[in-house]
Amino acid sequence: EGEKLNIALAYIPDESKHLNTTRFSCYLVNDSNYYLYFSYLSRDDEGWRTRYAGMVEPNIQVMLEEFGQEDVNSLERICIQYIAFKKDKHFSLKSPVAVEYRLDTTKFYKLHTFRESLYFDEPSWTLDIVKNDMPVRPAVFDASDLERAMKMKKSADIPLRKPVVKHAEKTAIVEVELHASALLDTTAGLTSSEILDYQLGKVRETLDQYRHAKGRKIVFIHGKGEGVLRNALLKEIRDKYKNCSCQDASFREYGFGATMVTVH
Structure with a gap:
């Protein structure tokens, strides 16, 4: 919305399955x-240290640093x-603010910390x-501290920037057709076991895609057979x-041949 501020700080692991390394x-x-x-900024025993300082444009996310x-x-x-x-336009005045967090750094090693x-x-x-x-959690703002921080650090390279894109609310049911005729152009030359493996591969691909989407419902249409x-x-x-x-999907919508999976 035009005059409202929404600002977030995010930490993203390169490999979420290997948080220790x-x-x-x-x-x-x-x-x-x-x-x-x-x-x-971050603080240690000697005081605050500037990790990044600069300007970011409207509706942009900027990478501040990489660390190990x-x-x-x-x-x-x-x-x-x-x-x-x-x-070049009129706007509602916003007060300068400093927001401070005390992080539980052990969360960097816990998989459930990192969510959609x-x-x-x-x-x-x-x-x-x-x-x-x-x-x-606003902290007391000191204008001189901010001015000093801006002068202390300039990024040597142009930081990674990209437009802010908010994902749509993920409430719709995902439907996945598992019938071999829908997944494969032809089943000629394939054994029943090979077809089943291909269908299960589609199941794994879908569940891996939505494994962090808490509350997501997925309907696998497999037929009765x-x-x-x-x-x-x-x-x-x-x-x-x-x-x-898992539970049987709605008979009214899918008949007897569908299973609904809910991600928790």
């Missing part, structure tokens, strides 16, 4: 129609300071800095996707 990327998301002068395991502990206390403004968000396809640990114009595909589907989910539950 992976590197991470940090992004600032400017989901607003304002330009932001900002600084990203050796830097995780330095993020126990972080802060975002910002000044918001618009160019509006702003990223990858699982991320996303912290709201400003939500609908309301700063989260002799129950071979349905039983294989249920076993696959029971053995490999513990965060999913």
Whole structure:
């Protein structure tokens, strides 16, 4: 919305399945129609240190830094300071604000920390800095600190920037057709076992895609037949996707040949 600020800070692991060894990327998301002068800070025993300072355009997300395991502990206390403004047009004045977080850095090693968000396809640990114009946990603002931070650090290279794209709410049921005739141009030369493996591959591909989409419902349409595909589907989910539950899909919509999976 035109005059409202929404700002977020996000940490994204390069490899979410290897949190003990992976590197991470940090992004600032400017989901607003304002330009932001900002600084990203961390604190240690000697005081605050500028990790990044610069300007980000409206509706842009910018990568602030990449870091490894050796830097995780330095993020126990972080802060975002910002000044918001618009160019060549009138706008509502926003007060300069500093928002400080005390992070539990052990969360960088826990898979459930990184979840789906509006702003990223990858699982991320996303912290709201400003939500609908309301700063989260605002710290006392010191204008001289912000000015000093801006002068202290300039990025040598142009940072990675891309437009903010919010994903649509993921409430619609996903339907996946598993009939061989729909998945394959022809089944000539394939054994029943090979066809079944291909169908289960489609199941795994879909569940891997939505494994972090809590509440997502997926309907696999497999037909009634002799129950071979349905039983294989249920076993696959029971053995490999513990965060999913199964039930028969709506008879009214799908007949007897469909199973609905809910991601938890």
